Amino acid sequence: MLKRVLVANRGEIALRIIRSLREMDVETVLVYSEPDKNSLPVITANYAVCIGPKEPVNSYLNENAIIETAIHYGCEAIHPGYGFLSENAEFAKKCEENNIIFIGPSHEVIAMMGNKQAARKLMIENNVPVVPGSEDVLESVEEAYECAEKIGYPVLIKASSGGGGKGMRRVYGRDELEKAYLTAKSEAKAAFGDDSVYMEKLIINPRHIELQVLADHYGNVISLGERNCSIQKNNQKLLEEAPAFGVSEATVKKLNDTAILAAKAAGYNSVGTVEFVMDDDENYYFIEMNTRIQVEHPVTEMVTGIDLVRWQIRVAAGMKLAMDKAEVKGHSIECRINALTSGVITNLHIPSGYGVRVETHLFTGYEITPFYDPMIAKVIVYGDTRLEAVRRLRRVLEELVIEGVKTNEEFMHILTYQKDFIRGYYDTSFYQKNEKNINQLIKVGKHGA
Numbered sequence: 001m002l003k004r005v006l007v008a009n010r011g012e013i014a015l016r017i018i019r020s021l022r023e024m025d026v027e028t029v030l031v032y033s034e035p036d037k038n039s040l041p042v043i044t045a046n047y048a049v050c051i052g053p054k055e056p057v058n059s060y061l062n063e064n065a066i067i068e069t070a071i072h073y074g075c076e077a078i079h080p081g082y083g084f085l086s087e088n089a090e091f092a093k094k095c096e097e098n099n100i101i102f103i104g105p106s107h108e109v110i111a112m113m114g115n116k117q118a119a120r121k122l123m124i125e126n127n128v129p130v131v132p133g134s135e136d137v138l139e140s141v142e143e144a145y146e147c148a149e150k151i152g153y154p155v156l157i158k159a160s161s162g163g164g165g166k167g168m169r170r171v172y173g174r175d176e177l178e179k180a181y182l183t184a185k186s187e188a189k190a191a192f193g194d195d196s197v198y199m200e201k202l203i204i205n206p207r208h209i210e211l212q213v214l215a216d217h218y219g220n221v222i223s224l225g226e227r228n229c230s231i232q233k234n235n236q237k238l239l240e241e242a243p244a245f246g247v248s249e250a251t252v253k254k255l256n257d258t259a260i261l262a263a264k265a266a267g268y269n270s271v272g273t274v275e276f277v278m279d280d281d282e283n284y285y286f287i288e289m290n291t292r293i294q295v296e297h298p299v300t301e302m303v304t305g306i307d308l309v310r311w312q313i314r315v316a317a318g319m320k321l322a323m324d325k326a327e328v329k330g331h332s333i334e335c336r337i338n339a340l341t342s343g344v345i346t347n348l349h350i351p352s353g354y355g356v357r358v359e360t361h362l363f364t365g366y367e368i369t370p371f372y373d374p375m376i377a378k379v380i381v382y383g384d385t386r387l388e389a390v391r392r393l394r395r396v397l398e399e400l401v402i403e404g405v406k407t408n409e410e411f412m413h414i415l416t417y418q419k420d421f422i423r424g425y426y427d428t429s430f431y432q433k434n435e436k437n438i439n440q441l442i443k444v445g446k447h448g449a
């Protein structure tokens with residue numbers, strides 16, 4: 001087993017990883033930026049090294065400084081968490097070249113899956129259903145017109161190197177196509193340095209259903225079931241559930257089989273997520289594979305009892321999977337708490353109790369700076385049934401106290417009272433449909449309990 005691992009991340013996920021490593025008796029070296037000096041991961045790691053100023057390019061994305069620190073401290077592996085360098089194939093390759101284990105899949109797999117059009121092609125070759133669309137990247141606007149005529153409007157133009165919803169444009173008719181094609185291209189160029197785009201049929205108000213997979217270096221792959229992550233604001237997830245309520249047992253089985261097929265096709269050997277969009281008739285289509293641990297991984301851990309971060313580290317260290325399947329039991333919901341302003345936390349109460357898990361790096365006196373991701377806590381609940389989980393989530397959000405900064409806590413609390421959420425059957429149009437009503441209720445202050 002590993003003796004010392006470098007953690008190249010910050011916030012709640014750095015803490016989550018440090019905690020797992022500690023429980024495995026592995027020492028940790030954390031790299032951090034100047035504004036993160038007074039943070040829980042810094043205090044909790046065995047060693048903490050400041051590698052640069054606030055700008056991510058000079059700190060959390062500073063590949064050379066991170067690798068040099070790993071070598072200097074004798075770390076055998078680097079855990080990249082999510083975001084930052086976690087899906088950077090070049091960095092994974094550099095780790096390999098320096099005899100450091102990158103805790104994630106091989107750089108070839110990251111590169112292949114990071115190019116969404118290439119991933120799509122691979123899935124087609126392996127009989128994984130993909131959204132009808134272009135066979136390759138679109139070379140010209142004429143090609144875009146031709147493809148759209150073939151698959152039929154509405155269509156979606158997507159960046160091959162896309163992520164975080166950037167470089168994506170919906171097109172409802174021929175007259176909108178040229179402008180959408182050009183803006184998607186320039187947005188993709190600015191965000192990813194790669195302006196290649198492709199086309200998919202726009203599925204109207206689909207559910208975002210994703211499958212958690214876990215694979216080792218010996219060809220063993222298991223699927224840990226599905227998550228419904230359809231509550232999104234600007235393509236950013238706000239709340240996730242496992243299992244996905246209202247998907248038939250037969251489709252769940254098919255989804256698990258498809259996820260295993262996709263992971264095997266990719267030659268996968270770590271934790272990963274296979275993402276699909278699903279229509280009302282439970283037709284589902286591959287959209288992309290994320291080659292890292294995801295923000296929403298805890299809901300799967302809660303319903304399967306499998307510690308994903310621990311297993312991610314174990315398989316990276318060369319261990320074989322000890323299980324050949326995962327059983328899903330009960331229901332789990334994660335709610336993301338985002339800071340809407342920066343400032344110092346003046347008062348904090350983290351709820352606890354049966355079926356409650358809160359992943360956060362906050363403490364009273366901690367300063368939330370504007371430089372990084374605004375997510376400051378994940379509230380995760382577990383219940384025997386979905387209803388129990390929903391009621392527990394409400395109770396936890398009522399108990400949670402975060403003072404000193406504005407957060408989306410009240411918004412999320414009221415969200416749990418919306419009809420579609422209670423029903424459990426909702427799609428990616430949820431946010432847009434409910435946002436106004438929730439904000440209205442916040443304004444008049446007459447909600448909930």
Ligand code: ADP
Nearest residue numbers: 131162163164165166200201202203208287428
């Ligand atoms: P990114 O990597 O930028 O997040 P994804 O391909 O994962 O992009 O898609 C993000 C979200 O966009 C999905 O969760 C889904 O809500 C929506 N989406 C993606 N592809 C389609 C599609 N073909 N039809 C309808 N919605 C889609």
